[in-house]
Amino acid sequence: MELKDYWKLLKKNLAFIVCLALLGALCAYVLTSNFQGGHNVQKHYVLLEETVFGSGAENPVIIREPVDLTDTAVSILQTYDFKKEILKSRENLIVKKEARQVLNLQAEANQKERAFEIIETAVANFNGKAPDLFPSNEKIKLKEIGASYESLRPALDKKITTAFGFLLGAAFAIFVVGLKIYFKV
Numbered sequence: 001m002e003l004k005d006y007w008k009l010l011k012k013n014l015a016f017i018v019c020l021a022l023l024g025a026l027c028a029y030v031l032t033s034n035f036q037g038g039h040n041v042q043k044h045y046v047l048l049e050e051t052v053f054g055s056g057a058e059n060p061v062i063i064r065e066p067v068d069l070t071d072t073a074v075s076i077l078q079t080y081d082f083k084k085e086i087l088k089s090r091e092n093l094i095v096k097k098e099a100r101q102v103l104n105l106q107a108e109a110n111q112k113e114r115a116f117e118i119i120e121t122a123v124a125n126f127n128g129k130a131p132d133l134f135p136s137n138e139k140i141k142l143k144e145i146g147a148s149y150e151s152l153r154p155a156l157d158k159k160i161t162t163a164f165g166f167l168l169g170a171a172f173a174i175f176v177v178g179l180k181i182y183f184k185v
Contacts, residue, residue, distance in 0.1 A: 009181060010174070017173040024169020028161045037155025038090075041115035042106045044098065045123065045142040047073055069134065070097050073142070076133060077105070077126060086121050093118055103142065112150060 010017065047070055076082060077095040087093060091114070094106040107118035123142045130140045 009177065013173075013177045016177065017170055020173035020176075021166050021170035024172070025162050025166035028165025028168075029158060032156045032158045032161045035156045037153050038108055038110045039112040039115045040106060040108050040151045040153060041112065041119060042104060042149040043119050043144060044146045045103045045105060046145050047101045047103065048141055048143050049139050069140065070101055070103065072134075073103060073126070077103070077122060082122075082125065085125060086118055091118060093122055095122075102145070108153075115150075116148075 074095050074097050077093070083093055090110070092106075092108040094108075096104040096106075098104045105119050105122060107115040107122075109115040109118060123144075127141050134140050
């Protein structure tokens with residue numbers, strides 16, 4: 001077979017090749033739409049009970065005692081009702097127990113500032129609701145410890161993946177046409 005014959009076969013099956021190429025491009029575009037980039041921010045907090053002595057003095061004495069209610073705090077921060085007040089669509093808040101009295105809060109959002117805001121809002125809401133949640137220990141607070149960690153999740157480029165899907169679909173179609181000719185179907 002000569003090159004002219006291959007071109008004739010490709011022209012003859014051009015509609016099939018174009019259809020599979022467009023189908024590959026469409027699949028790549030749809031799959032890429034579900035993968036979004038964003039920022040992941042992580043902070044560590046310790047669960048303390050604060051007691052303040054010396055109400056009128058310039059330098060009041062604050063005693064901070066560790067409280068072993070870490071599992072309860074994680075459960076509260078992970079509930080749907082607590083998260084729905086804070087999170088918008090495509091955002092996430094993950095709370096883990098790192099050690100006794102130490103919580104790891106991770107927020108995922110499209111912008112870094114929003115990820116920090118999610119964590120700060122979650123801590124403020126927890127600290128505001130702590131007297132109602134723990135009536136026997138009504139001075140419980142989450143206090144930040146250590147530095148925060150940030151990472152970037154890269155987003156897939158729709159143009160590149162769509163072009164790759166188009167080329168992959170076309171290559172698959174040409175392969176199928178070649179098999180069809182080889183087996184003379």
